[in-house]
Amino acid sequence: MFTGAMFQIRRKKFEIFYYTHHLAIVWSILVFLHGIGCFVRTEERVCKGYFTWKYALAGFILFLIERGLREVRARRLTYISKIIEHPSKVIELQFQKPSFSYKPGQYVFICIPEISKYQWHPFTLSSCPEDDHHSVHIRVCGDWTSALANRLGCFKKKDQVKTYNGWYLPKIYVDGPYGTPTEDVFQYDSALIVGAGIGVTPFASVLKHIWYRKTRNIKENTKLQTLHFVWICRDKNAFEWFHSLLEAMEKDCPSEFLHFH
Template identity: 50%
Template sequence: MTATHSGFQPPPAPPGSAAPMPPAVDEVRPGAETPVGLRKNLSYRFGNWFVNEGPKAFFLVIWTAVNLALFLDRFFFFRNSASWSNMRDIIGDGLPWARGSAQVLNFNCGIILLTVCRNLITYVRRIPGIRRLVDKHITFHRAVAWTIAFATYVHVGAHYFNFLHIEQATPEARKRALLPDEGTALQVAVSAVAGWTGHLLVLVMFVMYTAAVEGVRRKYFELFWFSHHLFVVFFVLLLGHGAQCLLRPQNAGAGYICIPATWKWVLLSLVVYLLERMIREIRARRTTTIAKVIQHPSRVVEIQMNKPSMTYRSGQYLFLNCPDISRFEWHPFTISSAPEEGHVSCHIRLAGDWTTAFARRLGCTFDGAPGNNGLTLPQVYIDGPFGAASEDVFKYDVAVLIGAGIGVTPFSSVLKSIWYRVVSPNTKVKLKKCYFFWICRDTGAFEWFHDLLRALEAEDIGNFLEIHIYLTGGLKLDQVKNIMVNDRAGLEDGLTGLKSPTRYGRPDWDTIFGNMGVQHPDTEIGVFFCGPKPLSSALHIACNNATSSKKGGAKFYYQKENF
């Protein structure tokens, strides 16, 4: 198998000439008044901030208030209820703290599975007004997980406090509180159902949380994937945790029936998640065949697949499984083809054990060894597609696409679809202007995406699409000489061969967004990004700074890829 380019060659565009190109948005134009310079009063800045952060902040306030209300309700009930006075005589405030935190655990354990039901999320994000909020489901999943961890810390600490006080209580006081007559704190903590299931729950959580740390997850994705499936063990233990009812109200008679409350909180999410997994399993097993494999430079493999039962939108993603590598591992990849094309494609960068093994199984070699052109391609399964932020590009009048390194992948699908929609006379498109920014560290990152950008420029839709490429790494001497030799009187960039010039260094986002706000007043501008966190944070802040809540001002809506 030899290295090649994707060779994106769209059909001819309808005849017509393009209008003159407007000034580039990343040019600093003296005298241009931008929203960045208008920060004078708190209410104005709050209005600008609220455009991007308001819905998320409102949702977090509601969620926090629910957690606090649930905690306080149980805390004061067990602190003041006459039915628990004998128990309080022994363990004091340890009881309300344990029960209050348990209620917070029940609530959050009841919603955490819903945050990873990808089909449900894909469906819900179609509802206008909440798409950008739903796209934060992974962030919210982590927030819920850390809330569970904190509530567990409080719950476990309170019960250890309780066990110590139970050990110190007299047999008569224990009997009045319906507690075991004897036993040390350790014996009670280990022998009781709530004790040993609780310790096992903490152990399971430790494994899951440790493997979910970003550094571990990125470097050892397989470890993260398998350890996270311990959630099955977690919920089994959780449902049985309160079965014994170690702590009982003093009016509980001989016929007292212990009915734990946890199942009421988690039943709905467990049923929804079970249906989710059944749907994904059935859909994934439908026929999928590999039509073509293309080995690109820079350790990138393109795989083109045919799956007649699958329909998707630009910017969506899927999960890929190759039984020859692992029957149980599913890895997420952005769809890089456009819906208008006759196949589904993904560009996969070799960045771990699974992707490297998969590339070898496809017959790709990056070490100079000859490929195996007669290789029988493996069976693969596709789960998806699933909704992502980039599919909302066509819902804005102006869109800004920003990719860093391999983060450009989701925009491959979007840019192809843009071309098909713009040149088709029968397609109505709300999108009137698209800015594409690609930030790369080295020139090798341009190679696999090069054909698509050249094809887009060749069709001369420059008034609609504006391409900006930034190279943040240094150039070697032979590259500098090559640029000087191949620069065709300014008609093409000497490094990329594109009409759009390559800029060196990092973009000034305040200037760029400020100029866009001037060029597109009274416009909702969607900013879509895929790449590393530090750049995401800078873009997020720049969007808030450039947004103007005043009448006639431009509003920048920031959306980041999360999967």
């Protein structure tokens, strides 16, 4: 588990990291069983009581309940509604899930059974609660994301796109949302948010939320008076991912409130 968690392995071989960490379940079971057969003895070879398992078992049961609830929640009706190709090999995946509600800056785990039944990958939501859809921006940079792009027929010439029987979008499971520190941006008078490359997605959600509030004159209980937004990209074409959003923000939000860098 320790070796599989090393940065180089997580980056290049995510599957090794993912599957080896499921050994924690085996480890937990062994913790409960290792006291059987008088494993712990006194110097006189008298069996010594082993009661730690009672406390560990309670936490393990709570873990199993939480995992079960996540499985139920993730498998509620969800479907992909739209796919958009962006520059620098980024896919915008829009989906619908009627039972889904979230806050700006939160993230979800996504599973595409057609690619892998057991892999759940985390992605920050780039949409905001006011949108009529939910979306994530996915950069193609690994085995799973490459397989997703290939399945969706993205970044190929028309004559290279594979066809399926009555071409359909794959089934999708979405688990979440889960909170992040980004949610706290509204609790301060002045905030500085910095995004690098595709890491800008949580701030795109925040900016969209602010834009909707400003343009619809919706009053909300927030301390935020000044927002500095910094976005760093190696490829200038990447700025097109949220070009229309930034353009609308610059037009509709007061210059004393929002500052782009």
